[in-house]
Amino acid sequence: MNKDMESLRNILGKARRICVLTGAGVSAESGVPTFRGDAGIWKNHNPMDLATPQAFDRDPELVWEFYAWRRMRMREVAPNPAHFALAALERIAPHFTLITQNVDGLHQSAGSENVLEIHGSIWTLRCPHCGAEEENREPDLPPLPRCADCGGLLRPGVVWFGEPLDARVWDRAVTVISECEVFLSVGTSALVQPAASLALAAQNVGAVTAEVNPEPTEQTEAMDYAFTGKAGILLPGLVPEQNA
Ligand code: BJW
Ligand code: ZN
Numbered sequence: 001m002n003k004d005m006e007s008l009r010n011i012l013g014k015a016r017r018i019c020v021l022t023g024a025g026v027s028a029e030s031g032v033p034t035f036r037g038d039a040g041i042w043k044n045h046n047p048m049d050l051a052t053p054q055a056f057d058r059d060p061e062l063v064w065e066f067y068a069w070r071r072m073r074m075r076e077v078a079p080n081p082a083h084f085a086l087a088a089l090e091r092i093a094p095h096f097t098l099i100t101q102n103v104d105g106l107h108q109s110a111g112s113e114n115v116l117e118i119h120g121s122i123w124t125l126r127c128p129h130c131g132a133e134e135e136n137r138e139p140d141l142p143p144l145p146r147c148a149d150c151g152g153l154l155r156p157g158v159v160w161f162g163e164p165l166d167a168r169v170w171d172r173a174v175t176v177i178s179e180c181e182v183f184l185s186v187g188t189s190a191l192v193q194p195a196a197s198l199a200l201a202a203q204n205v206g207a208v209t210a211e212v213n214p215e216p217t218e219q220t221e222a223m224d225y226a227f228t229g230k231a232g233i234l235l236p237g238l239v240p241e242q243n244a
Contacts, residue, residue: 002225005237008210011182013240015208017095019180020086021198025187025213027106029080029232032073036189037215051160060144060153067156068141071122074104075139082186082231083110088239090114097176101188101195103158116173118165118195124157133157165194173198183207184238187231190217199223212238 002008012018024034034040035047049055050066087110090096098115100107103122107115125145126133129152136145145154159165177183183202190196199219203209210225211217212234220226227234 001221001223003227004225005227005234008208008225009238009240011208012089012238013092015093015182017176017180018089018093018097018182018184019176019198019202019207020089020096020098020184020186021188021195022086022098022100022102022107022186023188023190023195024102025189026082026086026100026231027077027080027102027104028187029082029230030077030106032077032102032104032106034187034189036191047161051158052162053160054162056155056160060155063156064141064143064145067122067158068143071141072139074122075137077104077106079106079110080232082235083107083112085235085239086186087111092240092242095176095179097173097180099173099176099195099198101192116169116176118159118169118173120156120158120166122156122158125154126157127152127154129153170194174201177201177207178205180205180207183209184212185210185219185223186212186235188213188217189215190219 028034035042050063056063083106090112098107098112101119103119105123123137125136127147130150132147132149147154177198180202185199209223211220211223212227212231214230
């Protein structure tokens with residue numbers, strides 16, 4: 001396992017096609033809690049009661065309460081050096097795609113442009129009845145927001161357990177991975193499918209693979225490079241000099 005940051009920085013500086021997969025750990029240093037682990041959201045909240053379509057059918061008020069709380073917290077946070085480093089990497093690389101599992105929008109706030117939000121966005125509301133979608137960053141949503149078109153109960157525009165990912169977004173992710181030369185996984189436990197399968201797909205097309213995470217994951221051993229530490233500390237050191 002290679003731990004030489006300069007070596008990966010050189011590879012990133014020469015690569016034409018770079019894909020990055022991010023997870024909740026990238027936003028941790030901004031103050032957004034992760035899901036798993038001792039300080040994670042799922043430590044005190046059962047995902048089956050809050051992040052499934054069945055939970056929403058059963059008790060939409062509870063689910064909305066959870067998402068209203070998350071929205072409130074996410075409104076108050078700002079991108080950290082990890083988000084900015086990935087935005088800088090995008091400006092250097094000829095082809096760069098950021099595939100994120102995060103729903104907080106912090107990559108875009110940091111200036112990332114080519115972003116695939118494979119688990120949706122907490123700033124989108126969707127009508128399960130007529131399919132209408134609206135962007136909404138209001139702090140004060142009504143407890144049970146209604147669709148302006150059909151009056152149906154709106155839901156958060158995120159992907160819950162047991163739901164398929166948006167096919168267009170996922171197909172795009174699979175396509176860019178099939179063409180990528182370097183694959184970087186940052187701040188994800190790599191436990192949730194199908195997102196976690198992207199690392200293997202990248203490996204299968206011969207991409208150089210790398211991981212940044214303070215904790216080992218099930219994928220660490222299989223990576224070409226693995227860096228142990230916080231994304232906000234390590235990622236700025238992986239961005240090549242612009243004119244080097
Ligand atoms: C740092 C750091 C720092 C900390 N710097 N790093 C049994 C029952 C039901 C479903 C399944 C089942 N078995 C398998 C499934 C499938 C399921 C799944 O994978 N489950 C596994 C958990 C077992 N997947 C799905 O259901 C998916 N859909 C699907 O499979 O559809 C199939 C289908 C096809 C056709 C028809 C119907 C269905 C959908 C998955 C959706 C996941 N949704 C969530 C919620 C999103 C909305 C919201 O935010 O509320 O997405 S769950 C949650 O997990 C969220 C995340 O995006 C996702 C991944 O988590 P992530 O980002 O990896 O965070 P953590 O907390 O796990 O890890 C953080 C990491 O950061 C850690 O490693 C830390 O060490 C690290 N870290 N500080 C760098 N400073
Ligand atoms: Zn509607």
